[in-house]
Amino acid sequence: MSSLTTPGSRTIDELLAAPQVQAAFQFFETNAEAINNEHIAISSIPAPPFQEHERADYLCRRFQQLGLENALVDEEGNCVALRRGRSLDPLVVVSAHLDTVFPEGTNVTVRQQEGKLLSPGIADDACGLAALIALTQSLQAAGIETNGSLLFVATVGEEGEGNLRGVRHLFCEGPWINQLSSFVSFDGPGVDRIINRALGSKRYRVTLRGPGGHSWSDFGIANPVHALGRAISRLVSYPAPSEPRTTFNVGRIEGGASINVIPGEALMDVDLRSTSERELLRLDAFFRRAMREATEDENATRRQGNPPLDLSLQLLGDRPTGETLPGSAIVEIALEATRLLGVTPLLDQASTDSNLPISLGIPAITLGAGGTSGNSHTLDEWYDPIDRARGLQRGLLVVLGLVGLSASQ
């Protein structure tokens, strides 16, 4: 038995036993095929970074058809829809992300093979979006009335270059700021993981510029590629701790025109990550100093009368680190809901939309939407809906644990 109570003072196992909740659970089993078809429909709409509007419009229409209030696409491009309970407090965000990592023109036609669905983005995160629709349908079909309210949000900009712009807008600028009590996102498949720790990252483009010249006759002009070499050499000397896990990566370099030309420009893209904000800041400070000192070293070797190299650091991405504590109500509810469904829960860490609310101190977790998948972020991405119902049941139980069933039910 649990001591945890939900708004409306029921325990999670009492919630689970409620007839309406059982009816909603049954909905997922009975409608497995319809849920697959919805999933296919969503995944077949391209949603490249910064071009999520068509998919957002589709979800908006679906939420309207299902009877949610105020379904609209907000000024950032998120699809937002309210399922009002008896009160607007607590107001729990139930979310998944619209964008995929795939560029415009990628073939997103869904193929079916031996029960699996194959298409780029089918799992990350079309299955989360399908979960939002399925959760809404189950709540409506079972006539569930909640204490608090649910704000369904399909976000833009979760992947790389999007830099969490959708969820940032929701929590920092949009009309709902200061009203949002907690955040649950569905990202990818699975039934056991509960992501309560946010993996932080900082991403930079480092650009070095100089006058350039002839390799022989102008020797002594500061060389941006040489400076880049010095910079990389300094960076890789960083003693990154394995605990808390901290990593760096020079992922791409570019520069130069020809073997006998001193380049006018060179650049590199660098990714810094840590599970600890303190370590991330420490690595970030080291990185910035290394870039400055490497530039100074190269400038110090140049012949008199030549201009120095110019260094620019452009922040491409900044994802905050943080944690929703294991003892917090949202994590406890998720742990308990997972166990009640016969699954051993696993607390985990990742970089997801939850990073943003976590950094603001708002309780947030990311859950799998059921099923399994593979080859994520590749053209061979697949999703297997086997046991999807259990993931949706867990999701529903967590969400109801946060808003509570209305006392009259």
Ligand SMILES: [Zn+2]
């Ligand atoms: Zn994702």
